[in-house]
Amino acid sequence: MSDQEYIPKSKAAKWFNDRLPLLTLGAHLTDYPTPKNLNYWWTFGGILTFCLITQIVTGIVLAMHYVAHADLAFGSVEHIMRNVNYGWLIRYIHSNGASMFFLAVYIHIFRSLFYGSYKSPREIIWILGLMIYLLMMAAAFLGYVLPWGQMSFWGATVITNLFSAIPLVGESITTWLWGAYSVDNPTLNRFFSLHYLFPFLILGLVVLHIWALHIPGNNNPVGIDIKKPSKDTVPFHPYITIKDAFALLVFMIIFAGFVFFTPNVLGHSDNYIPANPLVTPAHIVPEWYLLPFYAILRSVPDKLGGVILMFSAIFILFILPWLDTSKVRSAVFRPIYRQFFWILVIDVLMLGYVGAMPAEGVYLVLARVGTIYYFLHFIVVLPVVGLLEKTDPIPMSISEPVMTGGAEPSLARKLNEKV
């Protein structure tokens, strides 16, 4: 990279750094040249790191008091809420933290979609990010099972049953996952083990995600390659650190609002009823952040078809960098793609809404329309729009005017003003 060679000042530091260049790494992270026009949508990387650390720290404390046993789990959660010092605070931070984590990750992903951050040369960053997202969904699902309430139990039953749709070996796989002939104590026990494991896998992937990011450097709202370091960049510290800190604090205020004043609004009241294998809840719904995929799953009358479509909805994102044919990254200069982007946002929100509703009547119709459009966006719209679209003129650099210099005098300047 373009960092200058870092030379530690003291002899001891040099001795250490020659053997393990942690100080060089620190210097790189401090000086890391960052585009100066990053807007607040770029602050969610830092926010997500905060979310992950918060979940790990609160989770470790919860695990000290939680009991992963079908007869004791529900009671141990109540023990945390009532008898453990500040147990209610730690648990509410953890449970609402999961929602805040997903809120942030969805903003992060859609930011990437809008500004084309997944495009060359950042495909690996994008793919690592999707792997993190997949593990997050798995970890969140596993964690939701642990309180062993009605939604825990029945959610686990619905999701694990998806695997039984696999031809020939489906039933065996499901039984193997359960460790029993239904969701039962062995299931809860292994889910706890895996729920403890996954965050650390995520942490490892986050390190790779950031490493991969630091090779090409950040994309930016203009979406052009920039020289580093140059007039277009600022050192990460203090410019980006302080901006990330500000955004994080605003995020924390919203987070605290949920934790302290309405801690259960994002959960389902049925999960305060202890798990009962003999009573099925009227509507089994996953947490809000999984609802769009739940809608896709239920939009198909065939079980295997639904499962395939649901997983395809995620895996199609892995080939997104090659589906999008446009050479222009940022939607700021893509007038047609920009509109399809917003339609996709609305489509996903609508899928989330119908995912929470019973799969019947108008909801089923909406779910099907939404599902079809979701796939159309990636398979048809992106490749075609990329080829046909007449993009707006792109500026030469963040601080310089656009190439044509004609009718559109200062898109870049207008952008800078907005940022």
Added chain:
Amino acid sequence: MKKFNLSINKIIIVLFLSIKPLYSAEMTDPIKVDWSFKGLTGTFDRASLQRGFQVYKEVCSSCHSMQYLSYRNLGESGGPEFSEAEVKAIAASFEVTDGPDSQGEMFTRPGRPSDTFVSPHPNKEAAAAANGGAYPPDMSVLVKARKGGANYIYSVLVGYEDPPPGVTLDQGVYYNKYMIGNKIKMPNNLEDGLIEYADGTVSTVDQMAKDVTTFLAWAAEPELEERHRTGVKVIIYLLLLTTLVYLSMKKIWSRIDTEV
């Protein structure tokens, strides 16, 4: 672009509003009560909590357990705040099974504040058997376990009615307009003047329903008052810190030509 988005958003909102009424279960919306524990700084009405405990003890506790509460909770701040002596007396009025002793025998003794609430039945099955097959749910977190929370619980308590013409009920099933499906196996246990409140309040059905619901809301969220208090402090602290960090950010970014 802005205009385009707005119009799409409007269409979607109108669409959602128009389909919402299509999905409604067979129940009346719960009565909205202006609870003192609502809102950002809500606290429990101490007298109502104490009366509510009395209703629980004299009426509900013969069928419903509250296994996650301890008698000591009744004296803790943010709750009914009975005095230490009162808590000891309340606990001692229950017989607790303890043991085994040195001979290997179980024995009973008067309750202590550290004991959990004594359940009316030894297990779920016994509770169901004693109540016509319907298990009376444990009430520790009941308010959090029902959509509509305190409003719903209160509404069910005051929602007993004669069934409308055409509705026939089985033996041991009662009509309640706020219950999902309108059928409930719990009989209407409240009637005016049923209990003699220690503080002299007139025990109307409405009063008892409100008091016991307040008690149950506290039982489900004993941390509510501390949570609200802490929350206000945390938000004020975060707002101040955010302001300081914002000003620092402005100052730092003023060194270069870019707005932040």
